Amino acid sequence: MRWSGLAPVMGPDAEWLLLGSFPGVASLKAQQYYGHPRNQFWRLLGDVRGIELATLPYDARLEALKAQRIALWDVIAETEREGSLDSAIRNPAVSDLRRLLQELPALRVIGFNGGTAGRLGHRQLGDLAKVYRVVVLPSSSPAHTMPYDEKLRAWRALDATGDERPPHQG
Structure with missing residues (x-):
């Protein structure tokens, strides 16, 4: 089945950009980033920032991200996939990360949620990755058993x- 991803979540003053690979089936059906109840994204990010995210309603989570100057998107815009595992991704169409970066002049940190996001994202960014502090994170997915x-x-x-690198002057 061919799936389309979710729109980016961002404010113009975002300093962090967190990029996943592509939403799982539960997230796509709910039209929510990290919508699977066992995905640890909201808990991890909340613990890093010292705020409660996991128990908030979804819209309030997104507003909290914007207030924290955090943007959210995926490196894949659409793909064929059966199930939710990254290993099942076929024929991905990548997101336009370069265009998004132009819309985020205060951006300093790019975090890739998992190895697939890191590999594909680095490939898309190329030399632009040197402009930002880039971190490849262990996946928040329940399939990543750490x-x-x-x-x-x-x-x-x-x-x-x-x-910290200074904000990119695009």
Whole structure:
């Protein structure tokens, strides 16, 4: 089956851009990023930022992201896939990340949620990846069976301030 992804969530002042690979079936059906109840994205990000996200209604989560200057999207715009696993992705059409970056002049950090997002995203960004601090994170998916505390330690790299690059002047 061919699926289309979700629209980006962003405010013009976003400093972080978090990119997944492509929404799972539960998320697509709900039309919500990280809509599977066992996906740890909202809990991880909330713990990194010190705010409660996981228990908020979805629209309030999106508003909280914008207030935290965080943008959200996926590296794949549409694809053929049976089920929700990244390994089942076939014939992906990539998202226009370069265009999105032009709309985010304050952006400093790009976080890829999982290895597939990291591989495809790096390929799309090319030399632009050097302009930002780029972090490939362990996937928040329930299929990625790493203990939560280990995932959280890795996700805290998003909030590291020692090597922040200045905002990109596009």
